[in-house]
Amino acid sequence: MLDVLIWLIVLVASTLMFRYAAGTLSWKAPNLVSIVYYYSFLLSSFIGALLIALGMDDYYMIRKLFRPEEYRQIGFFVVSFVMIVFPLAMVVVSRLCGFEARQEFRAYLQKPLSPLTGATGDQVFYAFLALSLLSFAAIAYMIWKTPTIPVFALLTGTDESLAALRIEASRHFAGNVLVRNIFAITLTPLLSFIAYLFAELTHEWRWKLLFICLFVGAVFVNVYDLAKSPIFFYVMMFFLIRIYIGKTRLSAVKLALYGGVGAAVLVGMYIVIQGVQDATTFLSYNKGPIGRMILAQIAPTFLHLNLFGEALPFLYGKSLPSILTGLFDVENVRSARLVMAHVFPERIEDGTGGVLNTLFVAEAYANFGYVGIVIGTLYVAVVTQLLYIGFLRLPKNPLFLSLFVYFSINIPRTLVGGFTDFLFNPTWVLLVALFGGMALWLRVQGDLRAWFATKRRITDEG
Structure with missing residues (x-):
């Protein structure tokens, strides 16, 4: 009963602070901070943490805990800590930056x-x-260097496990991973948004044609490995784009309709890809899609807290970005992979196990213990809020709006993926450098053109 009371108090306090930091938590006007609140924390972490603390989860990962009663409580208090400190840090950043979230977000929507x-x-x-x-x-290169494209195998028919093919496509890619991840999987969807926005802005056929080609490529890179979430997040980004330019207005009826369609598609993907046909699996809170949302993302946090410092040594920076560990000739390892190998070694052996991604503080803990949780929470919260403030204050052009929407979806996803990506993420760095450099170059070109035109006019008049 005490856990429920603490959960309710934390929920109310966290919700109020997130609303202040975001400006609004309305589902009709999603933004980076509100998506963090609903997806990364409330849905993916906080609900499941309460079920685990109460011993009501009956979840296969939690059964792997040793001293389960102790670590059920430790995990619950760690998640509650994050739920309070994360939005509190965002509120402090807003005050220091003179950021009035409600007014500035509303002005951005109307701009x-x-x-x-x-x-x-x-x-x-x-x-x-x-x-x-x-x-x-890059897409052609990805197809060439991937042993088997799972979506092609599904369409042509195969006797192999689709789950195993997914892992093989990811871990046995024979080419340069950065080329695949950045220029194919990330750049193509982002360019499709930019082309779409320029088509809306200019109404030119060339932009419309480019958008169609990029859209086909974006859909392919989001479904090629049969992962269920990427295509949903791509569609969500499109909805955000249209909301921010006033082309789509959400209502309760539309939200219910879109949610129903999304749920139906998700169920279909579970049936086709994973062969799940038991109806109770879809309705159970700890299995299927529901269990995947409320328990699968947070359960590995409890495993991290349980294993590191007990069965596994702390990493002390070994899971930091490889560009940093390489400077000290240290092998880069991800805590989520180590936990998978320790808890489910049979999945690693048969090729169906990848990583147990979870709330970012788990990886921070795996490296630096409870100090990592405190510092990591403050750091990630500050970075997230500064990004939100920065994008709302940038010009609302196709380039910056597309980047804003990209980060509005990928920051929440990364929060339940790992900590070290917030220290150095080559994809994010390259995207910001690429599009920031392009915007600067085009601006300089325009300024030089204007300067030469002015000089020529002065010369002609003289």
Whole structure:
């Protein structure tokens, strides 16, 4: 009963602080911070943490705990700590930056879409056409270097396990992983959003045609390995794009309709990909899609807390980005992979086990203990809120809006994926450098063109 009371108090306090930091938690106007609250914390972490603390989870991962009663409580208090400290840090950042979330987010929604400053239509189109050709080449490279494309195997029929094919496609990729992850899997969907926004802004057929080609490529890279979540997140990003430019207005009826369609598609994917046909699996709170949402993401946090410092030694930075560990000739390891290998070694042996991703503080703990949880929570909260403030204050053009929507979905996903990605994420760094550099280059080109035009006019008049 005490756990329930603590859970309710934490829920109310956390909700109020998240609403202040976000400006609104309305489902009709989602934003980066509200998605973090609903998806990363409430749905993926906090509900499941209470069930585990109460011993009501009956979940296969939690059965692997030793001294379960002790670590059920430790895990619950760690998640409750994050639920309070994370939004509190965001509120402090907002106050220090003079950020009025409600007013600034509302103003951003009402602001019209604008073109890139200083650039001509042809310059912009050919620049993004070149990037699009690069992403198509990366997709071809990904297909070439992947042993078996799971979606092709599904369409043509195969006797192999689709789950095993998924792991093989990910872990046995024979090419450069950064080329695949950045230029194919990440860049293609992002370019499709940019092309869509330019098509809406200019109404030019060339942008519409480019968008169609990029859309096909984006759908492929989101379903090629039969992972269930990427295509859903891609669709969510499209909805956000349309909400932010005023093309879509959500209502309770629309939300119910879209949710029903999404649930039906998800059930279909479970049936086709994983062969699940038992109806009780879909209705059970600890199995199937529901169990995947409320327990599968948070249960590994309890395993991390239980294993590291007990059965496994602390990593002391070994799971930091490989670019950092390589400087000290230290082998890079991810805590989520170590936990999978320790708890479910049979899955590693038969090729169906990957990693047990979970709330970011688990990896912080695996490296630096409880100090890592405190510092990691503060650091990630500050980074998240600064990104939110920064994007709301940038010009609302197709490039920056697409990046804003990309981070609005991928920050929440990364929060339940790991901690070290917030220290150095090559994909994020390259995207910001690439599109920031492109915006700067186009701006300089426009300024130089204006300067030469002014100088020529002065010369002619003289």
